[in-house]
Amino acid sequence: MTAPVSIPSTTQSVNAVSVSHSPKSSSLLHDRLAQRHDTASDFQPKVLHPIENDGLKLLLLENISQEAVKAFRAEGFDVDHSTKSMSENELLEKIGQYHAIGIRSKTKITARVIKAATKLLVIGCFCIGTNQVDLNTAARAGIPVFNSPFSNSRSVAELVMSELVALSRQLFERTYELRTGLWNKQSKGCWEIRGKTLGIVGYGHIGSQLSVLAEAFGMRVLFHDILNIMPLGSARQVESLDALLSQADFVTLHVPETPETIQMISTPQLKLMKRGAYLINNARGKVLDIPAVIQALQSGHLAGTAIDVFPVEPGSNGSPFDDQLNPWAATLRNIPNVILTPHIGGSTEEAQRMIGEEVSQALSRYLGYGSTLGAVNFPEVDLRVISTEEGDRVRLCHVHRNQPGVLKQVNEALSPYNVEKQFSDSKGDIAYLMADIADVSRQDFNNLKDRISSTDANIITRFLA
Ligand SMILES: NC(=O)c1ccc[n+]([C@@H]2O[C@H](COP(=O)([O-])OP(=O)(O)OC[C@H]3O[C@@H](n4cnc5c(N)ncnc54)[C@H](O)[C@@H]3O)[C@@H](O)[C@H]2O)c1
Numbered sequence: 001m002t003a004p005v006s007i008p009s010t011t012q013s014v015n016a017v018s019v020s021h022s023p024k025s026s027s028l029l030h031d032r033l034a035q036r037h038d039t040a041s042d043f044q045p046k047v048l049h050p051i052e053n054d055g056l057k058l059l060l061l062e063n064i065s066q067e068a069v070k071a072f073r074a075e076g077f078d079v080d081h082s083t084k085s086m087s088e089n090e091l092l093e094k095i096g097q098y099h100a101i102g103i104r105s106k107t108k109i110t111a112r113v114i115k116a117a118t119k120l121l122v123i124g125c126f127c128i129g130t131n132q133v134d135l136n137t138a139a140r141a142g143i144p145v146f147n148s149p150f151s152n153s154r155s156v157a158e159l160v161m162s163e164l165v166a167l168s169r170q171l172f173e174r175t176y177e178l179r180t181g182l183w184n185k186q187s188k189g190c191w192e193i194r195g196k197t198l199g200i201v202g203y204g205h206i207g208s209q210l211s212v213l214a215e216a217f218g219m220r221v222l223f224h225d226i227l228n229i230m231p232l233g234s235a236r237q238v239e240s241l242d243a244l245l246s247q248a249d250f251v252t253l254h255v256p257e258t259p260e261t262i263q264m265i266s267t268p269q270l271k272l273m274k275r276g277a278y279l280i281n282n283a284r285g286k287v288l289d290i291p292a293v294i295q296a297l298q299s300g301h302l303a304g305t306a307i308d309v310f311p312v313e314p315g316s317n318g319s320p321f322d323d324q325l326n327p328w329a330a331t332l333r334n335i336p337n338v339i340l341t342p343h344i345g346g347s348t349e350e351a352q353r354m355i356g357e358e359v360s361q362a363l364s365r366y367l368g369y370g371s372t373l374g375a376v377n378f379p380e381v382d383l384r385v386i387s388t389e390e391g392d393r394v395r396l397c398h399v400h401r402n403q404p405g406v407l408k409q410v411n412e413a414l415s416p417y418n419v420e421k422q423f424s425d426s427k428g429d430i431a432y433l434m435a436d437i438a439d440v441s442r443q444d445f446n447n448l449k450d451r452i453s454s455t456d457a458n459i460i461t462r463f464l465a
Helices: 008-015 027-042 066-074 088-097 111-116 135-140 153-168 171-179 205-216 241-247 267-272 290-298 329-333 349-369 406-414 442-453
Strands: 057-060 078-081 100-103 122-125 197-201 220-224 250-253 277-281 302-307 338-340 393-401 418-427 430-438 458-464
Touching (some): 057 066, 111 135, 122 349, 153 250, 197 205, 241 267, 442 458
Parallel strands (some): 057 100, 197 250
């Protein structure tokens, strides 16, 4: 049996309930509120344990932070940690003994690996993307996959702020000149960003963070998004991309790569931009038509650009960034007031730490409480925590194929008991049901487990108590 898995945030949010007492309120209402307050502050979430897994084994690869290792060990997991990734063959040999695996982007979890992972319950991608995992095969095997898609939003927004200033002050040109021994003090074509208009394309996690930072610098912020979004501060949503392009002194892109956003900034859009404007792309490499941007820079229509993401990027550090990779690379490298960075928008210590915390918590919450909130390939299901005062409860976590009649079968099995809470949802072929059941004896539990796990749609049935 593994040691408790704790979820501090849930406890805090429950304990945080507070009630203000008005001297004029009727005593009945007052008493009721006070009672609620007392109940809330006494609330203790029950820590659940997987009933049948005797010691959950966790494999952490690719140098996932020592904090995560310590946290998992403190929760009772038996953790194997490696600084390296594993090849498919190495995984095929080792994966069968583990209940959970944490990886970054280099380890590939293929269909063959998933087939060999007979005990695997969950996969944590300690990074932004999940392309390295065969998500459909994992879902069909009843294995949710968690990642951390938005932990680096602030890091990207801060990089853009620095680029706004660096472009408008020609900072990289001056630095380059001085490094090569040339003193060239000048103010021509150098501007403050205060009072200028920033046009943000895509007002999601990054775009909205940036909006707040830019206003603090005294910028006027306009944004364009396909959704109607409540602006932050004094920012203003404009009706079209064209309207944004024609008004902004700086345009910055923060959209995902979709069929609509590929090459969304090309020659016609660049022509709409003000002469002397600046363009920044930290989103995805394909949203910019880079040869068109080169022409706009060479003609002087654009005063500068900062690009962090490219249509084709080198696979590893130390690789060349040249014309073999992208045919315009050498030309772009030689244009003044162009800032080129190797996809580092989200690469900060803080973002790495947040990724570690977020994915570790998701793994613990799934293994200990059954919650799939935030899973990329799975229906998102959760039940509120069980209080220590709620007596003997057993939590059923039942992953099954999404087909007619399953709930009927499961509920027939549960019908002799009091089902306190139940929630199920489906995504594609996969459905997931959680239920809290009261007063189940050890013997009843064994019967229940046999009955539910032998239903024809069953994929994985777990009980937590
Ligand atoms: N450079 C880096 O290191 C780095 C790091 C993190 C994220 N990113 C990239 O930044 C981009 C934005 O990330 P996010 O976390 O803010 O995403 P998000 O999903 O939170 O926001 C994207 C926004 O773009 C909007 N949008 C979608 N299609 C649009 C269109 N055609 N026109 C206008 N708006 C549109 C969406 O409605 C949404 O509000 C993504 O492409 C992401 O991959 C890059």
